[in-house]
Amino acid sequence: MKAISKKSLSTGIYVRVSTEEQAQEGFSIRGQMEKLKTYALLKEWDIYDIYADEGISGKNIVDRPAINRLMADVESGKINNVLVFKVDRLTRSTKNLLELVELFEEYNCTFNSLTESIDTDSPSGRMFLKIIGIFAEFERENLIARVKMGLERKVKEGYTIANHSISYGYYKEPKQRVQNVHLEEAEIIKEIFSLYAYQNYSMNRIAQELNLREIPTKTGVSWGSATIRAILVNPTYIGKVRYAMEDKSRYFTADGQHEPIISDEVFRDTQQRIESTTSHTRTKLPKERSYFCGVLYCGRCGCKFTTQNYTYKTAKSDKNYKSSYICRTRKDRSINQCTNPNITHWKVEIAFCEYIQNINDITETADLIAIETANSAEQELLKSIVACEKKLKNLQTRKNQVMEQYVQGAIEYDEYKILIKKFNKNFEKLEDELQRKKTKLSNLKITPKIINEDVILNLKENWNYLTNTEKMIFLRRFVKKIIITVEKQSYNSSSVNIDSVEFNYA
Ligand SMILES: [Zn+2]
Incomplete structure (x- = not known):
């Protein structure tokens, strides 16, 4: 289960007014709605729907169609965030409130009250939950603690919790308590671990291999290195169950009731390889930082080069960016894969500077x-x-x-x-x-009414003073193709040669 980012919250807004309140001014359903909508907008939440119970008192719990719809949408995962104007809008009964909060907890749905500034995703919001828990003891036992303890106990006994999705390689029938091994998927899991731990495949290559073989994932999307990583670190495969994955302080694993797919040894070797490999995560950089993109062409196969950016960790910083270019046929791993290796951005920059400085045939009489x-x-x-x-x-x-x-x-x-x-x-x-x-x-x-020599002369004089964006604009406007050949010098170093530059003339 991934941590919910605030921005991706699908929000259900709940409003209620009783008949007496409707008569009073300043507490109209429209007034509540407007404020709540504005608040959601400010927080950049997506509003899934507005649930309004009109003319219904807070004590009546049964005949409230909107709240029932809200609860159903929480349960089906359509919303993962509930926003109300005041807690008493939801209900005036503490017992009922606790039941609702329990439901929200179970489905990982955050709960916000605008007037009381409650946000169960924040420390003070969780404090609020604790406080109403204490009050509830006077009414009956502390429900929240019981629920939490119940869930923890369930994990300690080796059961996966309802709201944990079932990992690839397993399946569970609706009323079953223990997940079963899915035989076909389990074979894929074994293969993934073996390819990574013993055959030196990268996560990315494993994903591509599986996509090529058209192996479906559980969710129907294609395999990516992130999916592979999630599998490789998932202790479910050695028979463990996890609790509170989203909260490191409460996180623990316990021996599960289900069958393992992977041996402890393979899992340990896998974790070792993951730790020893510097994480090269592909990332998107603003395109002006890779300003050669779009004009670089492969000298071997004629294909366009495309950008490939990485973040990597060093002792000094967690996030360093490295942008490079790679021949498209190589990136796509097509059948006729190109032999041109990838090349870092700054090496292309140096080669390009040298190339333009060495163009000699410029007529000084050019019309500038x-x-x-x-x-x-x-x-x-x-x-x-x-x-x-x-x-x-x-x-x-x-x-x-x-x-x-x-x-x-x-x-x-x-x-x-x-x-x-x-x-x-x-x-x-x-x-x-x-x-x-x-x-x-x-x-x-x-x-542009510009001739060749002007472009080159201008380029020679000004290139080094241009910003990245200006370089990008310049290249797109004046350069049709930069054809390059990359030579591999050692396993991690390449050099680039500019074969030719084709200019664009108006
Ligand atoms: Zn190529």
Whole structure:
């Protein structure tokens, strides 16, 4: 089970008013809804649905269609976050509240109350849970603790908990307590461990192999190195069960009731290899950092090179980025795989600088006026685009502040509506302007009246002073192809040779 990131919360908003409350002012269902919607927007939660019980008192628990629907959606996993205006909206009965909280806990659903600032995902929210637990003792036993202890006991006895998904290699019938080995999947699991621990396959290569053989995953998506990693570190395969995977302080494993698939020895060897391998996780970098992308071509097979970025750990920092380029046929592992190895970005940069410095046939008489006017117009546009983007960002910050004030009750609804309307109008205006400028910029690029020598001369003089983004713009505008050949020098080092550069002329 992966930890829920705040941003991916699918939120159910629950509102309720009783008949007496409906008569009172300032507590309308619409008022609650507006504030809650704004609050969810501020927190960047997705709103799944709004559940409204109108004209129903907090004591009535049975005849509340909306709350029943809410609970069903929690159980089916459609929502994993519940937001209410006040706790007493949910229920006025402590016993009932505890039952609801128990349900939320069981399905890993967080619970938020706007007025009381309760967020069960935060330490103070969990404190709240404890406090209502203590109160509940007066009514009856402490339900939450019992539930938690019950779950812990269940794990200690070796059962997987209901809300833990069943690992690949196992299956469980709805009412069964112990998971069974899925014979076909178990063979794949054994193969994955063996390929990784003893045959030196990378996680990525294992995933590709399985995809190539069209082996389905449990969820129907294709295999990736992350899926393989999750399998390789999963102690379920040596017969353990895990508890509280999302909370390191409470996490523990216990001997399970189910059959292991992998021996302790294979699992230990696997963990050793994982620890000794520096983690090279592929990652997406902003594209301007790999500005050669799109113009690099393979000198061996003619294919385009594509970017391949990694993060890696060093003693100093956990996150270092390394961007490199790789021939597409090699990356895709097609049948006619190319022999050109991958090459780091900075090696291409050095080779390209050398290449342009060594182009000799430049006529000094070239007409430089054209490029200068085009350039300065472009510079102006770029500058105003940046300014425009900055304005948009400021506007968003101010809008958020107003939304926050409204949620906290510092601004009345009417005033808030007017302010937001104004913000949205300015937003639209700025976005229009930005779009216009961007179109203008791209049009500017289609009609440069520039000749070959100018480009090269300009390149020679200015390349080193350009920012990454400017280099990217330059390459896309003036260069059609940079054809390269990569030579492997040793197992971890390559050199690059630029065979030729084809320029783009208008
Ligand atoms: Zn190639």
